[in-house]
Amino acid sequence: MATALTACGEGDDAEGGADNGTDDGNGEDTAEEEDGGDEEAAEDIDELIMGFVPSQDAGEIADTAQPLADRLSEELGVDVEASVMVDYVGLIEAMRTQQVDIGFLPPFGFVQAEERAGVEVILKAERHGETSYKAQYTVPADSHLESVEQLAEEEGLTWAYADDLSTSGFLFPASQQKSFGVEDIDSHFIRTTTGGHDNALIALYDGAADFATTFDDARDNLADEFPDVYDDLRVLGYTDPIPNDTISVRSDLPDNWKEDIKAAFLTFQDDEEMLEVLDEIYNWTGIAEASTEDYDVVREVFAEFEDELSE
Numbered sequence: 001m002a003t004a005l006t007a008c009g010e011g012d013d014a015e016g017g018a019d020n021g022t023d024d025g026n027g028e029d030t031a032e033e034e035d036g037g038d039e040e041a042a043e044d045i046d047e048l049i050m051g052f053v054p055s056q057d058a059g060e061i062a063d064t065a066q067p068l069a070d071r072l073s074e075e076l077g078v079d080v081e082a083s084v085m086v087d088y089v090g091l092i093e094a095m096r097t098q099q100v101d102i103g104f105l106p107p108f109g110f111v112q113a114e115e116r117a118g119v120e121v122i123l124k125a126e127r128h129g130e131t132s133y134k135a136q137y138t139v140p141a142d143s144h145l146e147s148v149e150q151l152a153e154e155e156g157l158t159w160a161y162a163d164d165l166s167t168s169g170f171l172f173p174a175s176q177q178k179s180f181g182v183e184d185i186d187s188h189f190i191r192t193t194t195g196g197h198d199n200a201l202i203a204l205y206d207g208a209a210d211f212a213t214t215f216d217d218a219r220d221n222l223a224d225e226f227p228d229v230y231d232d233l234r235v236l237g238y239t240d241p242i243p244n245d246t247i248s249v250r251s252d253l254p255d256n257w258k259e260d261i262k263a264a265f266l267t268f269q270d271d272e273e274m275l276e277v278l279d280e281i282y283n284w285t286g287i288a289e290a291s292t293e294d295y296d297v298v299r300e301v302f303a304e305f306e307d308e309l310s311e
Helices: 009-016 031-043 058-076 088-096 107-117 148-153 167-179 197-205 218-222 255-270 272-282 292-310
Strands: 047-052 079-084 102-105 120-126 135-140 157-161 189-193 211-215 233-238 246-249 286-289
Touching (some): 102 107, 135 167, 135 197, 135 218, 148 233, 157 197, 167 211, 167 292, 197 211, 197 218, 246 255, 255 286
Antiparallel strands (some): 120 246, 120 286
């Protein structure tokens, strides 16, 4: 499922060049010479690894993301490789060990990656002019379930979702269910992870789950394969708003590269071809600047599950 990661030897060179100042004869390093050292370290970077976790079929996202990698390579003047990871845990670990330079992380994934790996958010998604979204509960059309509150009242339902670190797939819905009175998520539901939002919905088709949680509206991804998806799968309800997904960078990436990567992505705002690629990958219709403070609400929910996710 996952494209093999190539360790960034050039990243090691950049780290090795961290002590870039040169003694000026008085036992002190000059700011100008330190800047020059940063530039020298940056010049050693000749490849950037961009990590994705599929919200659709892993093979498809690898092919779909290639034009994005190619265009970034043109803009930045270095090779850019698109690598598909199995899950967000793997992507965060790869960014922690400096093997992935640019990560497409969901809100919870970013919060955890910031805490564990020191990653920095530089941009976030826009979807039809909005920089937030909601998690969607979906059931088969003939399901007896009529509300999201009912899920908290009935034990033993099978819940399909993409990944434990998926913001819309698991964490925001789980927090909401706790607010409805579920004391123990594990004992109340039968949880099944599917590796993608589209697969979570397919589990409903296959009769393998009673309900699924995804981003809004993940049924769009299945419309070509299942033309009756809007009739066959019914929306049960939504969570509160969630800040959109991020583009984040690893901690040791030189600042000038962070700025160049940010600027390169922002040029895609006026590039219909690249916007179509982002739409195909993650249903993005635009890119906006982002700051860590945008994700404070996510940190509050993350705190509810931090012990569980750290095990």
